[in-house]
Amino acid sequence: MATFFIKHITKYSYSNTVVDGANLIRLHPINDDYQKVVSHFISVTNNPLIETHIDFYNNKIGTFLITEPHDELSIISEVEIITTSRLFPEDITVVSKQWEDLKLRKYDADVIDFLKPTAFSGSNDVLNLIQSKKLTETTPFKAVLELCQYVYTHFNYLKGITNVNSTLDDVWNLKAGVCQDFTTILLQMVRMCGIPARYVSGYICPTDDISRGQGATHAWIEAYIPFYGWLGIDPTNNAIANENHVRLAVGRNYTDCSPVKGVFKGIVASNLFVKVEISTSKNTETSIPPPNTFTGSSTNNSYQRNLEHIQQQQQQQ
Template sequence: MATFNIVHITKYQYNRPINESINEIRLFPHNFENQEVLEFQLSITKNPQITITTDYHGNRVGNFNIMEPHSEMIVESKMLVRTTHSQKIPEIDHVKVADLVAKLENDVYLLRLSYPEKIKKQEEIIKILKEIDSSDKSIIAIAQQCNEYIFTNFTYTKGITNIETTLDEILEHRKGVCQDFALVLLQLLRTAGIPSRYVSGYICPNESGLRGEGATHAWVEIYSPIQGWLGIDPTNNIWTMDNHVKLSVGLNFIECTPIKGTFKGLAKQTLSVSVSIGYEDGRHFEEVNNVQLQDVSAEAKEKLDYIEQQQQ
């Protein structure tokens, strides 16, 4: 059992005031199995009204608009979360892919989570599954071997990829971070016929030396009809533990994005994300990341450059 005090701050800054921003957030941790939310607080620039709904996966989703002109938007979530180590033991689960067939036929949700994405390099995914010989093995064994393959054959490197990087690109250079590795693992598992979903959350440092600690993290859950959802982390080649705090689940990264939105106006924007984690014993860890955003269109860039020239 472990208790973590997590502060997640997302800061958008604009070089010129924008007229309006429209946003969607998935920053509401709810009580998953083996995870209890003790406290939660959310604050947003201009204190807008937030409409909260529940999506297809059971995540709480907030929508809000800031109608006033602004040059900065800060979204800060504070949570106190207690995790308890899962009583599930993946190694004793001997379910095979063939055992899932009847379950998938009667569950549209699980069926959708067992479809791989359409990519150009699907033959490479099939080649990997043949290499690890995934036939006639338990779903646990397949998941573990796919997890280990990614951990061994892909290089953990920051700054190589961004939120727009495709699966084909990740498979091409075999480098990336947690979200990239989670997407590759999803493709492998779904191709093998195992219902799997993307998980967004945090991995809290505990002097364990795990990769991705102290920042937003991503991993995968597979479904077993015997034990339900089981978390597995390809970035660290482990099954999830007490220091994995789950925020949201979905088909892929897009369905779990903590914050996404758009704005009216011509301005260049920058984005920084900081995650601070505090422990019961007083220790504290913080990491700040500057996020690479999608490039603006050539037309918008030309207009922005013209405005900057006029202001000089």
């Protein structure tokens, strides 16, 4: 069991004032048997009312409007959370029964969205890998660990080599990227093996053995293991996600889990600042976003622009 204090700062700075900002946030940690939210406070520029609802994948979503003119948008999420370790799957069930269970469940509502892989240039390579390693002859748990090991070993963790325009093919051919890229590749491989897998966004609380991905939101997968349930696997660190991984949202891909989306009225350029601070003790010092010292030239007004900024910021971590 561990307690973490997490502060997540997101700030957009605009080159001029904008109005009628409509925003969606996925910054509410999942609250279940393995992570208990002790307290959670979100503060936003102009203090708008944040309305919440539960989406199709059982994520808690916040939405708010800022109708007044503003030249910056600051979102600060502060969480105290207690995480609990979980037992790992035991290989006590006959292998054939586990694969049969996956076949029987493939149309179930809780897994059907997480089974279909995306066609890409590396599909034949992945299928050959699955066959050569005889992954369908071992347990699904061991198969997922084998694929995680493959991604960790054959892909280099390099910041800045990929961006929001990088495709699955690009990442496969580069054999490099950051947590989002590692996660996207492993999702495809696990699904091609016939095992449901979903994208997870959240935070990583670094240890001596787990260090990649700190400083921003992190990403990993959860694979469905028969007679066990969803198990988190972190290909960036070649680790099973446990009490040091704090989950924010799950979905089919990054788009289902992105922490901030928004639109506004105004023809402006924008910069983004993101910072995540994690501690095992409460920090009495106040961290605040930097002032609006906008530097930039491009102009845009769209949800896509804000989403691209978020992705680019995360992929530099």
